[in-house]
């Protein structure tokens with residue numbers, strides 16, 4: 001790859017977008033010239049140290065030890081036979097992974113075939129241990145009694161042989177049977193089943209049973225590609241169409257019925273309506289499957305506008321439109337993350353039939369161990385947060401000497417629970433970690449987003465250099481994987497399938513739960529971060545300690561992404577540090593750890609990504625490291641006002657999940673999706689294991705907070721609130737008649753009550769959420785916030801004040817309240833810095849804090865520094881104006 005004709009600035013801008021640091025880019029350009037791929041390669045190779053997986057095809061060949069090439073149950077696979085039976089027709093797979101090197105084609109074909117079969121092994125090996133705790137609830141949800149349906153006769157008897165032949169599977173899970181029953185009865189079907197439960201089989205089987213074509217609508221090329229590859233290995237011909245498919249003969253062949261399964265993105269299927277109608281006539285279409293169907297809904301976390309136009313399928317493939325059809329071609333919609341609202345939206349948006357069968361299984365994944373840990377999630381915390389990960393994945397050879405110097409003496413176990421989302425690992429967080437910017441609840445973006453002006457949106461993005469994982473990944477398009485193939489011909493499935501006896505596990509009595517215990521088995525990890533820059537920073541950090549880590553974000557060169565994907569599947573890369581671009585569809589059975597480093601944007605996204613873990617049914621960790629002292633902000637993205645509001649609601653739910661200290665995390669998650677959690681607890685998460693914190697009687701705090709809020713609204717309520725003796729309010733509705741935000745209200749409490757002088761804003765923030773949940777206060781602003789911002793009392797709240805009795809008010813302190821209790825600081829906000837100097841105690845504490853916690857100037861972020869400067873200017877202006885006004889009154 002020689003130098004391109006790009007200018008220095010162009011290379012710089014593009015690479016900054018990818019998340020690289022300015023200095024590394026400049027250094028790279030100096031060394032290898034103005035070629036983006038070369039500079040990327042240079043930086044990644046230099047930064048990776050010995051830990052990063054090598055890029056050469058040799059590496060994958062050499063890393064494959066004979067012992068690895070085993071059939072599911074220990075039978076060695078014959079390399080030769082495999083390479084000769086490989087019928088993957090396109091140059092494709094080679095192009096995927098080694099597009100530029102044609103000289104070693106043969107070797108590569110063999111390598112890839114072997115790699116693929118290795119993946120098959122991994123998938124099928126622990127068949128009996130598949131997460132199959134799903135329970136179909138036909139009685140509740142199925143809208144039509146199945147026994148009354150005209151079911152395609154004998155499909156169940158015929159399917160057994162096909163499953164064995166193609167997938168090495170003896171039987172279907174009950175939810176798969178339900179879905180297939182619906183299809184066989186020509187009914188539409190909505191399948192809601194946990195991540196990794198095997199939804200794909202529901203739409204793959206109809207192609208095998210009928211010999212007709214199944215059209216699958218899928219949101220990502222990477223996902224389509226993954227599935228096509230697996231199908232080819234299982235002896236099912238499949239292709240994918242769309243902008244990632246350069247060979248237009250594939251599309252023509254597909255429309256002539258040459259592939260059993262056609263994967264398309266929604267954009268493409270909309271274009272292909274007519275050819276598909278012809279295909280339905282000539283060959284027959286057995287089913288339209290809409291995978292990851294939550295993308296249909298505006299209420300979902302991953303809305304794709306083209307998904308919402310898929311109602312054309314119902315309109316164009318019904319008996320009223322196509323006279324040759326005997327029945328409407330059934331629709332099967334599938335997802336693992338849909339709330340009730342999203343489910344309703346799906347049925348409506350796709351215009352699914354009134355008789356749609358909804359197959360609902362539990363979203364609960366009993367082998368996932370959820371935890372929340374407090375962390376500043378910045379570079380200063382890497383050492384502490386990743387030290388256990390480095391211990392697990394770091395190469396002994398490399399890291400021993402580094403470990404001595406760099407890894408904290410602290411031997412806290414990353415995978416050991418910190419206790420109910422509490423603050424054990426990073427409990428020595430400085431008060432300065434509480435970013436006062438965030439007291440305004442992400443206002444920086446709110447302003448930008450709410451303007452409705454797209455120019456501003458763009459500016460917003462430019463402003464937010466750290467939040468670079470923008471629409472590129474938010475709205476992942478088919479272009480995120482420009483895979484050059486898409487045609488997969490059926491290979492003969494391996495002859496020596498060893499069939500495991502699998503069936504739904506015997507139903508356990510209600511409430512009992514088999515608890516997986518013990519240390520995690522070996523297996524890779526994925527670290528999800530919000531920004532591209534962090535993917536690179538963390539991957540580089542881990543590589544320094546000998547961890548085979550790699551960054552993955554949508555802006556990185558496709559060749560790099562393909563390599564990461566491949567090497568991750570081969571277990572050459574052990575830790576992928578990724579944005580949401582590596583989320584949906586990753587089906588690797590032995591992922592042992594999913595770490596979210598920073599707040600996710602929604603619980604749907606969180607659960608979807610966490611669902612990549614433990615797909616083999618074995619214990620896996622899902623750890624969320626988040627700054628519990630901060631209210632998270634929305635990442636910039638193109639959103640309408642309506643979508644912004646929705647996004648805030650989802651972020652808020654996610655924030656509350658992190659703040660929770662008393663309810664089982666798995667229960668919180670599945671109940672979020674509207675499921676009634678049949679077990680009381682998961683017995684694995686940090687809350688279940690460590691128990692909730694001790695309940696506190698917060699009667700006094702609740703009363704004073706409610707009173708102060710009520711007083712600030714006294715004008716509007718024109719009521720006589722019985723105040724505490726030591727509280728006197730000078731005005732009712734803010735000094736200038738404006739609403740008082742929680743921060744001001746807390747300021748008032750501190751001013752008026754000696755008892756609460758030294759209380760932390762975090763305490764009041766947590767308490768206000770508790771009061772809101774109890775229905776005593778509500779948001780008084782017409783905007784949506786992540787955390788209540790302008791509290792106003794409800795009728796219930798006012799009654800609570802009126803009827804204040806001696807009764808205690810016991811609550812479980814939330815995570816931020818516990819954090820406040822641990823960090824002994826009276827004020828968390830710089831905006832309150834100017835207040836209270838006259839008070840000797842406050843003065844003493846502030847001076848002490850200035851001495852002890854003074855950070856070196858270099859550590860200050862430019863953003864904070866600018867804000868401080870601006871505040872100082874404002875303060876100076878105010879004081880000089882004050883002096884001026886004082887002088888003027890004097891001379892009047």
Ligand SMILES: Nc1ncnc2c1ncn2[C@@H]1O[C@H](COP(=O)(O)OP(=O)(O)OP(=O)(O)O)[C@@H](O)[C@H]1O
Pocket residue numbers: 123127130169171172173176193194195196197198199200201335336502585587611615
């Ligand atoms: N009946 C079955 N018995 C055993 N294994 C199965 C069965 N059905 C599917 N599987 C396996 O389960 C794994 C996960 O399947 P799949 O990718 O379809 O999950 P999914 O439900 O689509 O998950 P996600 O929501 O994350 O996409 C696959 O490797 C598949 O081979």
Ligand SMILES: [Mg+2]
Pocket residue numbers: 199200291585
């Ligand atoms: Mg799936």
